[in-house]
Amino acid sequence: MVLEKDMADNQSKTRAALARLCTEMTPQRFVLDSGLTVLVSEMPQFKGVHAVFGTRFGSADKSFSLDGQTVELPEGVAHFLEHKLFEDENGNDAFELFSATGASANAFTSFDKTCFLFSATDEIEKNLRILLDFVLHPYFSEKTVQKEQGIIAQEIRMYQDSPEFRMTFGLLGNLYHVCPVRSDIAGTVESIQKITPEMLYRCCEAFYAPDNMVLSVAGNVTARQVLEVCNGVKIAPSGHRLQRQKLQEPDTVFAKEKILKMQVSQPVWGIGYKGPGALGGEVKNELICDFITELLAGETSPLYNRLYDENLINAGFGGEYLSGPGYCSLIFGGETPDPKALQAAFEAEVQRLLKNGVDEEQFLCTKNQMLGQAIMGLESIEDVATDQAAVFLRGHSLYDEVEQLSALTARDVEAMLPTLLDREKCATILIMPTDNDGE
Amino acid sequence: MKRETIAPGVALTAIPADSFKSCRISLNFIVKGDRRTATAQALLPMVMERGWLECPDMQVLSRQLARLYGANLTVCGGTLGPNRTVTVSISGIRDEYAVGGENLLAEYLRLVFGVAFRPDVKDGAFSRDAVRVEKEKLKQLQKSEINDKRIYCLRQARRKFYGTDVAGLEKYGYPEDVGSITPEGLYATWLDMVTTAQLEVMALGVDGGTVRDRLLQELAGIRRQPVALNMPHAMPVGQTRFYEEPVDATQGKLCMLFTQRQTMTPEKLPAMRLAIALLGGTPTSRLFMNVREKKSLCYYCSASFSVIASCLSIDSGINTADAEKTRLAILSEMENLTNQPVSARELDGAVRYLTNALESVSDSLSGLEGWYLSEISRGTLKSPEQVLKELKAVTPQQVTQAMESFSLSVVYLLKGNGTDDCEEEML
Numbered sequence: 001m002v003l004e005k006d007m008a009d010n011q012s013k014t015r016a017a018l019a020r021l022c023t024e025m026t027p028q029r030f031v032l033d034s035g036l037t038v039l040v041s042e043m044p045q046f047k048g049v050h051a052v053f054g055t056r057f058g059s060a061d062k063s064f065s066l067d068g069q070t071v072e073l074p075e076g077v078a079h080f081l082e083h084k085l086f087e088d089e090n091g092n093d094a095f096e097l098f099s100a101t102g103a104s105a106n107a108f109t110s111f112d113k114t115c116f117l118f119s120a121t122d123e124i125e126k127n128l129r130i131l132l133d134f135v136l137h138p139y140f141s142e143k144t145v146q147k148e149q150g151i152i153a154q155e156i157r158m159y160q161d162s163p164e165f166r167m168t169f170g171l172l173g174n175l176y177h178v179c180p181v182r183s184d185i186a187g188t189v190e191s192i193q194k195i196t197p198e199m200l201y202r203c204c205e206a207f208y209a210p211d212n213m214v215l216s217v218a219g220n221v222t223a224r225q226v227l228e229v230c231n232g233v234k235i236a237p238s239g240h241r242l243q244r245q246k247l248q249e250p251d252t253v254f255a256k257e258k259i260l261k262m263q264v265s266q267p268v269w270g271i272g273y274k275g276p277g278a279l280g281g282e283v284k285n286e287l288i289c290d291f292i293t294e295l296l297a298g299e300t301s302p303l304y305n306r307l308y309d310e311n312l313i314n315a316g317f318g319g320e321y322l323s324g325p326g327y328c329s330l331i332f333g334g335e336t337p338d339p340k341a342l343q344a345a346f347e348a349e350v351q352r353l354l355k356n357g358v359d360e361e362q363f364l365c366t367k368n369q370m371l372g373q374a375i376m377g378l379e380s381i382e383d384v385a386t387d388q389a390a391v392f393l394r395g396h397s398l399y400d401e402v403e404q405l406s407a408l409t410a411r412d413v414e415a416m417l418p419t420l421l422d423r424e425k426c427a428t429i430l431i432m433p434t435d436n437d438g439e
Numbered sequence: 440m441k442r443e444t445i446a447p448g449v450a451l452t453a454i455p456a457d458s459f460k461s462c463r464i465s466l467n468f469i470v471k472g473d474r475r476t477a478t479a480q481a482l483l484p485m486v487m488e489r490g491w492l493e494c495p496d497m498q499v500l501s502r503q504l505a506r507l508y509g510a511n512l513t514v515c516g517g518t519l520g521p522n523r524t525v526t527v528s529i530s531g532i533r534d535e536y537a538v539g540g541e542n543l544l545a546e547y548l549r550l551v552f553g554v555a556f557r558p559d560v561k562d563g564a565f566s567r568d569a570v571r572v573e574k575e576k577l578k579q580l581q582k583s584e585i586n587d588k589r590i591y592c593l594r595q596a597r598r599k600f601y602g603t604d605v606a607g608l609e610k611y612g613y614p615e616d617v618g619s620i621t622p623e624g625l626y627a628t629w630l631d632m633v634t635t636a637q638l639e640v641m642a643l644g645v646d647g648g649t650v651r652d653r654l655l656q657e658l659a660g661i662r663r664q665p666v667a668l669n670m671p672h673a674m675p676v677g678q679t680r681f682y683e684e685p686v687d688a689t690q691g692k693l694c695m696l697f698t699q700r701q702t703m704t705p706e707k708l709p710a711m712r713l714a715i716a717l718l719g720g721t722p723t724s725r726l727f728m729n730v731r732e733k734k735s736l737c738y739y740c741s742a743s744f745s746v747i748a749s750c751l752s753i754d755s756g757i758n759t760a761d762a763e764k765t766r767l768a769i770l771s772e773m774e775n776l777t778n779q780p781v782s783a784r785e786l787d788g789a790v791r792y793l794t795n796a797l798e799s800v801s802d803s804l805s806g807l808e809g810w811y812l813s814e815i816s817r818g819t820l821k822s823p824e825q826v827l828k829e830l831k832a833v834t835p836q837q838v839t840q841a842m843e844s845f846s847l848s849v850v851y852l853l854k855g856n857g858t859d860d861c862e863e864e865m866l
Contacts, residue, residue, distance in 0.1 A: 102791025
């Protein structure tokens with residue numbers, strides 16, 4: 001009887017905790033006449049407000065048709081546009097406008113989205129107006145585009161010096177033939193020279209249309225405040241027809257191996273697995289990918305602990321997944337004194353996992369860990385605003401993830417292992433120290 | 440916020456933070472910096488983080504933490520001016536969010552105090568295997584700084600800036616000292632830490648009384664003899680020293696370190712905060728707007744100030760060919776800030792930026808903890824609201840005066856080769 005009561009108590013606590021999460025993870029949602037979606041999480045216990053204005057336009061969008069006309073973009077346009085939108089026709093910088101209110105502003109571009117953001121504790125309405133205004137009123141000239149090419153070239157060079165960055169994009173370059181995720185989000189020093197003001201205006205018409213965007217706000221603000229600002233800013237509905245064009249990516253990998261030389265203290269080794277592109281962007285598949293990275297290379301995994309103690313890896317070793325429309329891959333890697341031994345051990349562990357299946361204890365631990373991470377994400381206005389914008393742009397919600405995580409079983413993960421860890425669709429990269437560095 | 444002295448050299452700061460989903464407890468041991476023990480003190484947190492007496496196995500501990508909804512238990516080493524720190528901390532979701540109804544706080548306390556006060560020690564020595572493995576990891580850490588050229592440039596500049604001064608002790612110790620550390624010697628380092636360190640315990644979103652009781656229990660078994668810490672000091676003013684080092688990188692790095700004539704006193708800090716924000720602490724600072732945006736000389740150019748070291752640092756990612764132009768442009772911005780009046784509009788913008796930052800301190804556990812630990816280390820213990828009042832009273836003249844006190848000590852240039860033609864082979 002006692003046991004039954006305890007079980008009932010626990011089930012009731014579980015239901016209560018999940019119900020609370022559902023409430024806290026569900027923002028108020030509005031769709032304006034212009035087609036813009038507005039998400040607001042009122043969090044009055046905080047002093048600040050974080051706002052994210054995002055669009056479904058990232059480095060993976062290289063080819064599209066607008067009103068029936070095909071547009072092909074060089075690499076790096078979405079990121080270039082992110083930089084350029086901060087400047088208006090009078091040469092004013094949006095950073096300066098935010099600065100006058102004390103707000104802290106920034107922006108970022110990923111494979112599938114571009115987001116502009118600010119954090120502030122004061123003059124929230126004014127900051128929201130600045131945000132909407134500069135993003136929706138672009139101005140480009142030959143001169144300003146040329147100036148930005150110099151700054152972005154510096155940024156590209158900076159990342160070229162990062163071994164982690166070279167490992168990730170080296171692997172993606174090996175895995176994919178034509179999918180744009182194989183290239184640096186910022187493009188190359190050469191590709192950004194091809195960008196013109198006309199090209200940027202065309203991209204704004206196509207992707208900075210309200211029905212392709214979301215405004216996500218979290219913190220000490222009310223939905224009413226946010227809507228009043230939105231209604232006071234003229235946001236015209238899009239008058240254009242956008243069609244994204246997907247490049248036909250073959251199932252095979254582009255190259256099995258690549259070796260680079262850089263000034264690093266010891267070799268860096270990485271391995272990537274290319275999954276079917278159709279799996280990309282789906283919540284359940286992303287959760288499964290997340291599980292696989294932890295099961296294979298996380299701190300709870302037998303492989304990580306064994307290799308760490310054998311000094312084949314250090315604490316920086318790990319895995320991650322990349323997933324979006326048309327791409328889904330897993331990558332693992334880190335520094336090692338003996339890349340051959342690491343590769344042999346890693347591939348043997350993959351075969352063991354495929355043969356023996358998922359360890360139930362590790363699965364349950366990992367599930368709790370992922371649930372905890374989702375809960376922790378709710379205590380920061382930055383995380384809430386950013387995450388709810390990101391999941392909206394991908395077509396789902398924050399609570400979808402918790403709900404699907406709760407329902408996920410070790411068998412679900414096992415069923416996907418052969419597809420996501422296919423030996424025929426894997427590639428490696430090795431970064432070796434330049435001759436004067438290694439021992 | 441409530442701070443109380445629990446025992447000589449031991450204080451507990453409890454910060455109510457009930458609006459957060461998580462809570463955090465950190466035990467900050469502050470020990471006197473010393474070249475002879477720096478490497479063992481760098482190794483100690485790495486060995487401690489692997490496990491403790493009740494759970495020496497790293498994988499088992501990782502799974503325990505994952506089961507506790509991904510609680511984060513860390514042991515970190517660091518430097519604090521001329522002294523060193525070892526921080527044992529745990530953070531995780533609060534009990535009311537435990538989907539399975541677990542008593543998480545009890546587990547957090549057991550783990551964080553266990554790792555700090557009951558390490559995996561037998562017969563007066565840490566586990567030989569653990570020490571052997573972590574010594575290798577420490578050697579790798581020492582060597583790996585070259586992988587990140589920005590950090591490498593800053594550290595190289597810092598080495599020239601401090602020379603052999605105790606304030607410049609290496610965070611990861613010294614390669615030549617790693618080999619001689621024994622499991623017995625490392626235990627002696629731990630024992631020295633728990634008996635002589637100043638201990639600052641932070642409890643955020645956790646009942647202070649519960650942490651206090653637990654702390655007193657732990658301290659009851661230790662004969663504490665706290666030792667006075669090294670006093671912070673400014674490095675002397677001298678002729679500027681220039682260094683260049685070629686690296687195999689596409690981008691060059693330029694780091695400039697300035698010293699003050701004397702150690703910063705607390706009453707001058709508000710003006711200094713504003714001066715740094717104006718110079719290079721914000722996206723509209725003079726370095727960002729003029730050196731990066733207008734002159735396109737770099738991708739980043741920012742300034743930061745270490746109160747404890749009285750050191751101003753400006754670092755920048757550049758085209759190596761533009762190094763001299765960038766250096767002169769930075770110095771020109773410094774000079775303008777010193778010689779020309781700051782407009783009320785510009786000052787107001789900086790005050791607003793810092794107001795935003797100060798008001799946001801209470802919006803995260805890490806913000807609150809970082810703020811109060813910094814205040815404690817400076818001996819000021821002011822709230823963000825108090826500091827905000829002080830900032831609003833700063834005059835443009837005081838900002839100018841704050842910048843006058845700096846003298847350029849070290850210029851360190853990493854000369855990138857400007858190309859990304861690293862050898863590449865596709866197989």
